[in-house]
Amino acid sequence: MQKQYPSRRNEARSVDAIHVRMVAAVALVRPAEPDDAARLGRVHVETWRATYRGLLSDEYLDALSDIRQAAFWSRVLDDDDHVGRAHVAEDADAGVVGFCDCGPERGGAPSWGKIMAIYILPDWQRQGLGRRLVGASGNHLTAEGFESLVVWALEDNPARAFYSALGGESAEKRRLNIGGVDVSEQCFRWPSIAGDLKAEGPEPGVAPAKGLSRH
Numbered sequence: 001m002q003k004q005y006p007s008r009r010n011e012a013r014s015v016d017a018i019h020v021r022m023v024a025a026v027a028l029v030r031p032a033e034p035d036d037a038a039r040l041g042r043v044h045v046e047t048w049r050a051t052y053r054g055l056l057s058d059e060y061l062d063a064l065s066d067i068r069q070a071a072f073w074s075r076v077l078d079d080d081d082h083v084g085r086a087h088v089a090e091d092a093d094a095g096v097v098g099f100c101d102c103g104p105e106r107g108g109a110p111s112w113g114k115i116m117a118i119y120i121l122p123d124w125q126r127q128g129l130g131r132r133l134v135g136a137s138g139n140h141l142t143a144e145g146f147e148s149l150v151v152w153a154l155e156d157n158p159a160r161a162f163y164s165a166l167g168g169e170s171a172e173k174r175r176l177n178i179g180g181v182d183v184s185e186q187c188f189r190w191p192s193i194a195g196d197l198k199a200e201g202p203e204p205g206v207a208p209a210k211g212l213s214r215h
């Protein structure tokens with residue numbers, strides 16, 4: 001498959017971990033804007049294919065469309081009543097390389113917020129962007145009055161280690177069917193965002209998320 005974005009991680013791999021952190025620090029974490037929808041669609045599809053190949057069916061993954069996903073994210077980002085907020089990680093050269101969307105945990109207690117989606121392009125993973133994106137989401141949810149956080153991850157997904165590293169406690173599992181394949185998902189919880197979430201927000205100077213009305 002043709003690469004969508006230039007890689008700076010390979011460059012970083014050739015040096016030491018300190019340099020990796022310096023490269024990572026270049027990416028800006030900021031609230032997503034409606035104009036980001038096309039990039040979110042591409043990051044979403046490319047990361048799904050890289051992460052879930054072997055876990056979900058090839059037919060399902062191959063049929064994913066960045067245009068359809070962009071349309072989905074366009075609706076989300078254009079929704080003025082959306083209490084949640086997506087944040088993006090953006091590199092000056094590569095553009096948007098990852099994003100995280102958060103919002104209310106529908107059907108749960110009103111104080112619970114949820115990470116709806118977090119996807120970072122493979123070449124940009126393990127450089128601290130996930131921690132910063134979740135931190136930005138935690139800050140946003142706290143500002144909106146949420147106290148607790150939940151996320152679901154496929155049981156076979158290495159992301160489970162990520163959520164544990166951020167202080168998430170593993171909770172219940174559930175079965176679901178994605179594209180014809182039965183899979184198991186694991187829930188992670190942070191009962192207190194303020195006390196339990198080991199994450200970092202955007203760097204100082206980045207505008208906070210705009211105030212949004214709850215619906």
Ligand SMILES: CC(C)(COP(=O)(O)OP(=O)(O)OC[C@H]1O[C@@H](n2cnc3c(N)ncnc32)[C@H](O)[C@@H]1OP(=O)(O)O)[C@@H](O)C(=O)NCCC(=O)NCCS
Nearest residue numbers: 118119120125126127128129130131153158159161162165
């Ligand atoms: C999961 C994901 C969001 C994590 O973001 P990231 O930027 O790669 O993670 P970070 O660099 O912020 O990692 C923070 C810590 O989490 C842990 N961690 C993250 N990814 C890990 C992995 N694959 N295996 C083990 N531990 C991991 C580490 O302790 C890490 O700290 P360290 O690098 O100092 O050891 C990102 O890798 C991703 O988009 N993966 C593919 C899509 C996906 O699975 N999304 C989640 C769906 S539920």
